[in-house]
Structure formats: C-alpha cells, structure tokens
Amino acid sequence: MTGLINRLTRPLLFAMDPETAHGFTIAALKNMPLPDLAQHDPVLAVEAFGLHFPAPLGMAPGFDKGADVPDPLLRLGFSHVEVGTITPLPQPGNPRPRLFRLAEDDAVINRFGFNSEGHAAVHARLVARKGRGGIVGVNVGANKESTDRSGDYAQGIRAFADVADYFTINISSPNTPGLRDLQQASALDALLQQSLDTRDEMAALYGRKPVLLKIAPDLTPGDLDDVVRVARERKVDGMIVGNTTITRPDTLKSAHKGEMGGLSGKPLFELSTKMLAATYLRVEGQFPLIGVGGIQDAATALAKIEAGATLLQVYSMLVYEGPGLVRDVHKGLAQELKTRGTTISALCGSKAKDWAAGF
Numbered sequence: 001m002t003g004l005i006n007r008l009t010r011p012l013l014f015a016m017d018p019e020t021a022h023g024f025t026i027a028a029l030k031n032m033p034l035p036d037l038a039q040h041d042p043v044l045a046v047e048a049f050g051l052h053f054p055a056p057l058g059m060a061p062g063f064d065k066g067a068d069v070p071d072p073l074l075r076l077g078f079s080h081v082e083v084g085t086i087t088p089l090p091q092p093g094n095p096r097p098r099l100f101r102l103a104e105d106d107a108v109i110n111r112f113g114f115n116s117e118g119h120a121a122v123h124a125r126l127v128a129r130k131g132r133g134g135i136v137g138v139n140v141g142a143n144k145e146s147t148d149r150s151g152d153y154a155q156g157i158r159a160f161a162d163v164a165d166y167f168t169i170n171i172s173s174p175n176t177p178g179l180r181d182l183q184q185a186s187a188l189d190a191l192l193q194q195s196l197d198t199r200d201e202m203a204a205l206y207g208r209k210p211v212l213l214k215i216a217p218d219l220t221p222g223d224l225d226d227v228v229r230v231a232r233e234r235k236v237d238g239m240i241v242g243n244t245t246i247t248r249p250d251t252l253k254s255a256h257k258g259e260m261g262g263l264s265g266k267p268l269f270e271l272s273t274k275m276l277a278a279t280y281l282r283v284e285g286q287f288p289l290i291g292v293g294g295i296q297d298a299a300t301a302l303a304k305i306e307a308g309a310t311l312l313q314v315y316s317m318l319v320y321e322g323p324g325l326v327r328d329v330h331k332g333l334a335q336e337l338k339t340r341g342t343t344i345s346a347l348c349g350s351k352a353k354d355w356a357a358g359f
Contacts, residue, residue: 010322018099018108026064029072037077037327038134041334046079046344048288048310049166049210049237051135055079055330056344057301060292060313061139061168062110066117067125074134077326082313083122084139085170088155090118091143101319102254102265106296108316110244111261114141119159126163138164139214150191154198157211161202164209169195172216172243185226192234210237215279217242217272217293221359224275228282239283240290240313241276244268265316269294273307277355280308296321298332305333305344306351 009028013021044055058080059073067083074081093115100109116122126136140156142149157167171191192213199211213236215227231239244262252267272293280289291309295301296317304312318325337343 014101014103017097018101019096022063022099026068029069032072034072034075036075038075040077040079040330043334043337044079044330044344046311049212050208051165051210053079053135053311056305056310056333057295057312057314057326057329058082058135058137058290060315061085061137061170062112063315063318065115067122067129067136070126070136071129071132071134076323077330080135080137080165080311082137082139082168083126084168085114085116085141086119086122086138086156086160087114087116087141087143088119088146088152088159089143090121091116091145098261100256100259100261102252102256102263103320104253105251105257105265105267106317106320107252107254107263107265107267108319109256109259109261109263111259114144116141119156123159123163126160130163135165136163137166137168137212139168139170141170150187150194153191154194157195157198157209158202161199161206161209166210166212166237167195167199168212168214168240170214170243172214184223185230188227188230189234192230192236196234196236212236212238212240212290214240215242215275217245217268217275218247219275221278224278224282228279232283232286236287238287238289238310239279240292241279241309242272242293245271247271264293265319266294266296268316269296269300273304274355274359276304276309277307277349277352278359280349280352281356283308295329296325298329298336301329301333302336302347303351303355305347306349307355308349308352310344310348 040055046053059078061082061084064083070081094113098111138160142152146152244264276291288310290311291304292313295314
C-alpha cells in the first residue's frame with residue numbers, strides 16, 4: 001500500500017517546489033485514510049531512556065515541526081515521532097526558497113532557520129492528542145533574536161512537560177546564527193544545567209522526562225571530547241548523532257549542491273556514522289544514542305546500530321524512498337536479527353571501533 005502511494009504521488013510532489021510539496025504531504029497525512037502499520041515484530045523492541053520503543057526507527061524532527069501529524073506517522077509504522085524544532089515565540093525562519101532537492105545525490109539541503117509557530121500553538125495540538133499512545137518527543141530550540149537562549153530551552157521543557165515523552169535539546173542546526181556555539185563546553189554546561197534543573201522541577205507534576213542532546217556531525221575530535229564530557233557530567237539521558245552537515249562532499253552532482261544550509265540524506269551517511277561511533281566510544285555506555293543520517297534501507301540501519309545506535313531516525317531519505325522505507329527497514333532488520341539469532345542491544349556498538357577509525 002505504501003509503495004503504491006509513493007509511485008502515485010512522487011511525480012506530483014517532484015513537480016512542486018519542495019516546501020510546497022512538504023505542505024501537501026502534511027495535508028494528505030491529516031486527511032487520507034492510512035493503513036495501520038504500527039504492529040512490529042517483537043524482536044525489534046528496544047528499551048531506552050526509561051521508555052519502551054516497539055521498534056528502532058522513528059521520524060526525525062523537521063518533518064512535523066508543528067505537531068500536525070504525529071498520529072498518522074505512528075500509524076505508518078514509525079516507532080516514535082519527534083516534533084519540532086519549536087521555539088518559544090512564533091518566528092518565520094529564513095526567506096524562501098529554503099529547501100532544495102539534490103535528486104542526483106539522494107540528498108536535501110535546507111536552511112529553514114527554526115521556522116516555528118511557537119510554544120502555545122504546538123502545545124494545544126499535543127494536548128488534543130493526549131491519551132492516544134505512541135512515543136512523541138519534543139525538540140526544543142531558541143528564538144533567533146533571543147537574548148537568553150539557554151532560558152528558551154528551559155522554557156520549552158517547562159511548556160511541554162505535560163505532553164512530551166522526551167525532550168531533545170537542539171543546539172546543532174547550522175541555520176540559526178551562533179546556535180552551534182552552544183556546543184562549546186562552558187556554554188553547553190550552563191545550558192544543560194538550566195534545562196535539566198527545569199526538567200527536575202517539572203517532574204513533580206508530570207513525571208521525569210528524558211532529556212537528549214542533539215549534536216552536529218561536523219565537530220572535531222577535540223570538540224566531541226568536550227561535548228561528551230559535559231553531557232556525561234550533567235547526566236543527560238541520551239544523545240542524537242547528528243544533525244545536518246555544512247560540509248559538501250566532492251561527489252555531489254546536483255545543481256543545488258552550492259546552496260547554503262544543512263545537507264542531509266545519502267551523502268551524510270558515512271560522516272554521521274563515523275561521528276556516531278566516535279561518540280559511542282566516548283560515552284562508554286553511560287546513556288544510549290540515536291543514530292541519524294543517510295539511512296536508506298535495512299543494511300544502513302544495521303550499520304548505524306553496529307556503530308553504536310540504540311534507536312534510529314530518518315527524514316530526508318523518505319523524500320526518495322517514500323513511506324515504505326519504514327516498513328522495509330523494520331522488516332529487513334527483523335529478518336537479520338532472527339538469522340543471526342541476536343538482538344539490537346547485542347549488536348549495538350559491535351563495530352564502533354571500526355567505524356571510528358577514520359574519525
């Protein structure tokens with residue numbers, strides 16, 4: 001069914017401007033009857049951050065920025081959906097065009113710049129879906145013009161504590177000036193302290209919610225050392241590796257390869273997987289990791305797990321593979337686990353040293 005949907009809709013979507021096509025897709029998910037693909041093979045179940053995930057592959061943030069369609073996405077088979085990034089106040093983001101398909105490279109460049117409807121509008125939608133089940137994480141960010149960016153993250157945790165299953169602190173977007181500076185050790189330490197203190201404050205009312213840190217794949221080994229050290233000292237619940245990259249591989253062929261912004265999709269796979277493995281080795285089992293970047297099939301999903309991922313997320317490759325990618329990844333992973341007679345937890349990090357060798 002999902003394969004048929006992709007064959008029918010892809011020519012229409014690719015005839016549109018990418019951002020217009022994205023809006024069309026959100027509207028379709030809101031209104032189309034969808035098959036229920038949320039039944040997962042038990043071999044795929046994952047425990048992480050104190051939560052039970054029925055399978056590893058979730059929807060990365062950026063697709064459903066306003067929490068318009070978390071339930072249709074869960075119905076398509078995603079094990080979790082991360083909405084956002086959400087800033088305290090509404091902001092338009094960068095001017096259009098700001099989203100570009102690199103079809104020859106199975107890649108995307110975006111420079112959205114945290115376009116967001118703000119806390120109030122998104123919170124209202126998440127309140128309306130309470131009780132429906134499924135894991136929905138909230139990715140929080142800071143307003144572009146904010147004079148207290150650390151405060152913006154804490155404000156996000158306070159605002160969504162009653163509806164989020166977990167939080168992601170997004171300091172790794174390349175499209176908000178100065179945001180990645182928050183990955184520097186002293187700034188990160190202060191940011192995490194304030195965010196985690198707010199989480200603990202809200203726990204008395206709504207229970208303790210995991211807080212994850214999302215990093216860029218462009219960190220140097222020394223920078224990664226600092227980030228992981230601070231994350232471990234502050235006892236975050238996990239990390240997500242990683243966001244889009246500002247680098248441009250020489251292999252890119254598409255006309256839009258020179259556009260400013262973050263590159264994602266297939267060309268990000270090797271860079272992000274090396275960073276994932278390097279992070280896994282530095283974390284030393286203190287908390288789990290989510291691997292993101294270039295997952296296009298069960299084989300690349302398995303490689304992420306072997307590099308150190310407990311959970312996975314995907315977004316850009318859906319542009320080219322369609323929603324059937326979720327089913328195919330989970331089906332292929334289940335078959336591989338059964339063939340090997342093993343589990344995701346047993347494979348996690350089993351090839352991290354190999355992957356990190358080139359970092």
